[in-house]
Amino acid sequence: MTQAINALRNRIESRSATVAVIGLGYVGLPLLHAVVKAGFHAIGIDHDPDKITQLRAGGNYLPHLGDELAADVGREATLAHTDDALADADVILICVPTPLHEDRTPDLTYVERAARAIRTHRVEGAGERACLVCLESTTWPGTCREVIMPALGSGAGVLVAFSPEREDPGNRTYTTVSIPKLVGGVDEASTELAAAFYGSVVERVVRCSTSEIAEAAKLVENVYRSVNIALVNELKVVLEAMGLNVWDVLDAASTKPFGYQRFDPGPGFGGHCVPIDPYYLAWKARAAGVESRFIELAGDVNRAMPARVVERCVAALSESGVALSSSQVLVLGLAYKRNVADVRESPSFEIIELLRSGGARVEYHDPHVQNTWPGRRHDLGMASVVWSAETLSAADAVIIATDHDWYDWQFVADHARLVIDTRHAMAGTESGRAKIVRA
Ligand SMILES: NC(=O)c1ccc[n+]([C@@H]2O[C@H](COP(=O)([O-])OP(=O)(O)OC[C@H]3O[C@@H](n4cnc5c(N)ncnc54)[C@H](O)[C@@H]3O)[C@@H](O)[C@H]2O)c1
Numbered sequence: 001m002t003q004a005i006n007a008l009r010n011r012i013e014s015r016s017a018t019v020a021v022i023g024l025g026y027v028g029l030p031l032l033h034a035v036v037k038a039g040f041h042a043i044g045i046d047h048d049p050d051k052i053t054q055l056r057a058g059g060n061y062l063p064h065l066g067d068e069l070a071a072d073v074g075r076e077a078t079l080a081h082t083d084d085a086l087a088d089a090d091v092i093l094i095c096v097p098t099p100l101h102e103d104r105t106p107d108l109t110y111v112e113r114a115a116r117a118i119r120t121h122r123v124e125g126a127g128e129r130a131c132l133v134c135l136e137s138t139t140w141p142g143t144c145r146e147v148i149m150p151a152l153g154s155g156a157g158v159l160v161a162f163s164p165e166r167e168d169p170g171n172r173t174y175t176t177v178s179i180p181k182l183v184g185g186v187d188e189a190s191t192e193l194a195a196a197f198y199g200s201v202v203e204r205v206v207r208c209s210t211s212e213i214a215e216a217a218k219l220v221e222n223v224y225r226s227v228n229i230a231l232v233n234e235l236k237v238v239l240e241a242m243g244l245n246v247w248d249v250l251d252a253a254s255t256k257p258f259g260y261q262r263f264d265p266g267p268g269f270g271g272h273c274v275p276i277d278p279y280y281l282a283w284k285a286r287a288a289g290v291e292s293r294f295i296e297l298a299g300d301v302n303r304a305m306p307a308r309v310v311e312r313c314v315a316a317l318s319e320s321g322v323a324l325s326s327s328q329v330l331v332l333g334l335a336y337k338r339n340v341a342d343v344r345e346s347p348s349f350e351i352i353e354l355l356r357s358g359g360a361r362v363e364y365h366d367p368h369v370q371n372t373w374p375g376r377r378h379d380l381g382m383a384s385v386v387w388s389a390e391t392l393s394a395a396d397a398v399i400i401a402t403d404h405d406w407y408d409w410q411f412v413a414d415h416a417r418l419v420i421d422t423r424h425a426m427a428g429t430e431s432g433r434a435k436i437v438r439a
Contacts (some may be wrong), residue, residue, distance in 0.1 A: 022096060045081070045083065115148050164218035249377045268305035340405075
């Protein structure tokens, strides 16, 4: 078998290996592009036939990545919506979703399905041909060894490693290629081969001694964000109760050049990672017989924020003599963060649902999200309204949920009547018509 592994190493080093990426979403699509650009024969597989059709036609369904990237993939990779394309792969990268069940326990259905497909189409009947399987999806420490290996039915020629994606959609400084890549295998040979492969695709590979270290490291990164976001969200409530502007306090605190990293409060937390991944660690901690109180507390604090924003809105409306039940409210920004179209787990949805349940007529505007579609938890059935002075002035309250660069905040100050600002977006505006309330 050493011979087969050496042959695979040679194919990787000479770039003659065939590399398949399973799942062409936020993580898999830019990764497939990096693989193509590194000179490998690349296969992209996604079970969503619409994505494959769009890519083949030169289209793009993830605008933040740029049309050129998607067009390169459409031109240079082999694309398929079925798993049989895996038969030719030497290296397989799994980039499928890892969501939570309703009770916030890990849902590894997609990962298990992908692993079973690899077993059926690549591992079984492959004879002596070795292959490397790398899991990129965020998950609990132990998944490669306890879930992937048994699902693959792995023999000696199947090498397994974890290499977490650290993608930050919309980040213009770091790309798939320039973000350091952690790599940890289930054994030394797997780590070595995975490091050799990623070393030919990205600028810097960091080896971990085991797959579990790499799996846990990714979770630590996201727990860190969740806890710090919760901390500033709580500080916002605490400082506002004392009549202090949290953003003024943070401006002052962040002049310290060491020992402090700035996080900013907002209307909650969103995205595929921070609201979800920490619970993977909490679940594994429980299985190990320990509690992870910080993780649970951070989730509780962050999830309570949309209700607080609505409370502030209700109080401000009432001061203007308007009841929520007879009000019209405009929410600015549906995406969970600035300058992207990603609405997954966005707190704007919760804010809209809460306003609606209180009887308000609610509209939203987002330059990057033209309409809503049915999701796992929400089905708002809405479309972004036209951006105009009339739209702003017609609303009894305007809630700033996402501070996209697209917005002209002075225009908002000049035409809205009441602004509930969750992002400190109105800080640089001169006083206009609008009364501004921080939330
Ligand atoms: N989005 C991010 O910023 C980000 C960052 C770091 C890590 N991650 C992690 O990466 C993983 C993937 O996240 P994402 O944001 O790319 O998800 P995504 O929903 O954007 O994309 C996943 C894709 O996989 C496809 N898919 C699902 N099961 C499949 C299967 N068995 N075979 C083929 N295709 C399949 C889906 O159709 C979808 O297109 C998750 O574990 C996530 O936690 C995401």
